[in-house]
Amino acid sequence: MRYRVTHTTTYRYLQSVGLSYNEVRMQPRPCPQQQLIASNLQIRPLPADYRTRTDFFGNQVAWFSIREPHREFVVTATSEVLVLSQPAQLDFSHGMSWEAVKDALKTDRSEAMLEARQFTLDSPFIAADANLAAYAQASFPPGKPLTEAIYDLMQRIHRDFTFDPEFTNLATPLATVLEHRRGVCQDFAHLAIGCIRSQGLAARYVSGYIETLPPPGKKKLVGADASHAWFSVYLPDLGWMDFDPTNNQLPGDRHIIVAWGRDYSDVTPLKGVIFGGQNHELKVAVEVTNLEP
Numbered sequence: 001m002r003y004r005v006t007h008t009t010t011y012r013y014l015q016s017v018g019l020s021y022n023e024v025r026m027q028p029r030p031c032p033q034q035q036l037i038a039s040n041l042q043i044r045p046l047p048a049d050y051r052t053r054t055d056f057f058g059n060q061v062a063w064f065s066i067r068e069p070h071r072e073f074v075v076t077a078t079s080e081v082l083v084l085s086q087p088a089q090l091d092f093s094h095g096m097s098w099e100a101v102k103d104a105l106k107t108d109r110s111e112a113m114l115e116a117r118q119f120t121l122d123s124p125f126i127a128a129d130a131n132l133a134a135y136a137q138a139s140f141p142p143g144k145p146l147t148e149a150i151y152d153l154m155q156r157i158h159r160d161f162t163f164d165p166e167f168t169n170l171a172t173p174l175a176t177v178l179e180h181r182r183g184v185c186q187d188f189a190h191l192a193i194g195c196i197r198s199q200g201l202a203a204r205y206v207s208g209y210i211e212t213l214p215p216p217g218k219k220k221l222v223g224a225d226a227s228h229a230w231f232s233v234y235l236p237d238l239g240w241m242d243f244d245p246t247n248n249q250l251p252g253d254r255h256i257i258v259a260w261g262r263d264y265s266d267v268t269p270l271k272g273v274i275f276g277g278q279n280h281e282l283k284v285a286v287e288v289t290n291l292e293p
Contacts, residue, residue: 001082001083001211001253001254001290001292002037002080002081002082002083002290002291002292003080003081003082003083003211003256003288003289003290003291004078004079004080004288004289004291005028005077005078005079005080005081005209005256005286005287005288005289006076006077006078006285006286006287006289007026007076007077007078007209007227007269007284007285007286007287008074008075008076008077008284008285008286009026009074009075009076009269009270009282009283009284010072010073010074010282010283010284010285011072011073011074011280011281011282012071012072012280012281012283013070013071013072013073013276013277013279013280014277014279014280015071015276015277015278015279016069016070016071016276016277017066017069017070017071017073017274017275017276017277018069018275018276019065019066019067019274019275019276020065020066020073020272020273020274020275021063021064021065021272021273022063022064022065022066022075022270022271022272023061023062023063023268023270023271023272024041024061024062024063024064024075024077024269024270025055025059025060025061025207025258025259025267025268025269025270026041026075026077026258026269026270027039027041027060027062027077027079027258028060028079028081028208028256028257028258029058029059029060029257029258029259029260031058031257032084033083033084033257034081034082034083034084034256034257035081035082035084036079036080036081037080037081037082038079038080039060039077039078039079039080040077040078040079041062041075041076041077042074042075042076042077042078043064043066043074043075043076044072044073044074045066045068045070045073046066047064047065047066048064048065048066048067048068049063049064049065050062050063050064051063051064055266057259057260057261057266059258059259059260059261059266059267060259071277075270080291081256083253083254083255083256084253085252085253094145094147095145095146095147095148095235095237095238096145096146096235096236096237097143097144097145097146098140098144098145098146098149098199098201099142099143101146101201101234101235101236102199102200102201104236105117105120105200105201105202105234106200108236112236112239113236116202116234117202118202118262119197119202119203119204119234119262120197120200120201120202121197121262122197123262123263123265123266124262124263124265125174125190125263125264125265126174126190126193126194126197126262126263127174127194128194128197128198129175129194129198131175131178132174132178132191132194132195132198133195133198133199135178135195136153136195136196136198136199138152138156139152139153139156139195140153140199146201146233146235147235147238147241150196150233150241150243151243153192153195153196153245154192154243154244154245154248155248157188157191157192157245158188158245158246158247158248159248160181161177161181161182161183161188161191161245162181162182163182163183163184163185163246164182164183164184165184167180167182167183167184168182168183168184168186168187170264172187174187174190174191174194177190177191178191184246185228185229185230185246186229186264188229188245188246189205189206189229189230189231189245189246190205190263190264191245192231192243192245193205193231193263196231196233201233201234202233202234203231203232203233203234204231204232204234204240204260204261204262205229205231205260205261205262205263205264205266205267206229206230206231206232206242206251206257206259206260206267207227207228207229207257207258207259207260207264207267207269208227208228208229208230208255208256208257208258208259209225209226209227209228209255209256209258209286209288210225210226210228210244210247210251210254210255210256210288211225211254211256211288211290212225212226212288213254225286225287225288226284226286227269227284227286228244228246228255229246229264230242230243230244230245230246230251230255231243231245232260242255256288
C-alpha cells in the first residue's frame with residue numbers, strides 16, 4: 001500500500017521564545033517492511049541551523065535551531081511511503097520455546113543476537129519488576145513456543161486493559177498503568193515490553209502511524225489519524241516480529257514505521273530546549289492518505 005503521511009506539530013507560546021534547539025523523528029525510516037519514496041520537513045520560523053543524521057538505532061533524525069523571537073513554532077513532516085505486503089499468518093504453535101530463546105540471548109554471540117541482547121535490559125521508561133513478571137507469567141508456561149507466548153500476551157493486554165487517553169501522560173509510571181488497567185497505545189507497548197523483558201527476552205518499542213478506516217458506509221474524517229505505537233520481539237529463526245496490543249493484531253500494510261528504540265524516549269517525534277515561553281499550547285495533527293487507486 002502506498003501512503004502520504006502529513007504530521008504537523010504546533011506550539012503556541014504565551015511569552016516570546018528567544019532561542020530553541022530541537023530534534024525531530026517524524027519521517028518514516030527505510031526498512032524491510034517499507035520503502036520511503038519521498039519526505040519533506042517544513043519548519044516555521046525558518047531555522048538558523050539544520051542538519052540530518054541517523055541515530056544509534058538507524059532512525060532518521062533532523063536537528064535544527066531557531067534563533068529569532070517567536071510566539072508560534074510549527075513543524076510539518078510530509079512523507080510518501082510504500083508499505084509492503086506482510087507474510088501470511090504464521091503458525092504460532094511451532095518454533096523455539098521461549099526458554100530456548102532466553103538461553104540463546106545469553107550465550108549466542110552472533111552479530112544479530114548481540115544486537116538484540118541490548119533490548120533485554122531496562123530503559124528509561126521500562127524497568128522489569130516482579131509485578132510485570134507476575135502479569136506475564138500466564139502467557140509463558142514451560143515449553144511454550146515464543147511466538148505463541150507473545151501472541152497470547154498481546155491478546156491479554158487488549159482484553160484486560162481499557163484505552164483511555166485521559167488517564168495517562170508521559171510521566172505516568174508503568175506500575176500505575178498495570179494497577180488501573182488503563183492507558184493508550186504508548187502505555188500498552190511499554191507494558192508488553194516490560195513483561196517480555198521480565199522473562200529475559202528482547203523487545204523493542206516501535207513508533208509510527210496507522211491508517212484509520214471509517215465505519216462501513218461512512219466517509220473518513222479529516223484528521224482522524226494519529227501517531228501510533230506497538231512493540232517488536234526478536235525471534236532467532238525469523239528476526240524481529242511486530243505486535244500491536246492496542247488493536248490486537250499483527251501490524252500489516254496499514255502500519256507505517258517511523259522509528260524504533262528501547263522505549264518512547266528513544267523515538268520522541270519532537271523534543272528540544274527553549275529559552276523563554278514556558279507556558280504553551282500544543283496541537284498535533286496527523287493525516288494518513290491511501291494513494292492506491
